[in-house]
Amino acid sequence: MKNIFNNKTWARKSVLILALLLGASLFAYKMGLFKGWQQAKVDQVIHISCPDLQQGCQFKINEQSYQIKSAAPVSTDQPVTLTLTGPAKSVYLNWQMVDMDMGSNRYKMQDIGKDQWQAETALPICSQKRQDWLLSLQLEQVEVRIQTTSHGKS
Structure with missing residues (x-):
């Protein structure tokens, strides 16, 4: 053979x-x-500051109002459940830090009805114990970059 x-x-x-x-x-x-x-091409980037996501923050896209809110304080100790209220066809998000590669952690928010979207996420581990985060939401061709902070260990 x-x-x-x-x-x-x-x-x-x-x-x-x-x-x-x-x-x-x-x-x-x-x-x-x-x-x-591939990710959709972004035509517009909106920057907002939201120190406490549990209190929620509002922003506008083309005169439409949106609100993003976490169910509990943002922490690396537990999952972070986020709810977005506002009209969209699809919503993706990820957690990053400024000037630090946090790896891939892209989440798709689920449509839960009545212009509400929800996702259970987790903050990436930061070896430098930083607590400053950049939550990026992608709604079609608009990216919303939300600066926020976490509580507890990082």
């Missing part, structure tokens, strides 16, 4: 197949076939 993995023809075919797959993937990317996997 032949060992097909030592066969030079098999190696050439494998390289050709990999090259074709890479080329097809690149072509599909250029044609925009992966756009559903």
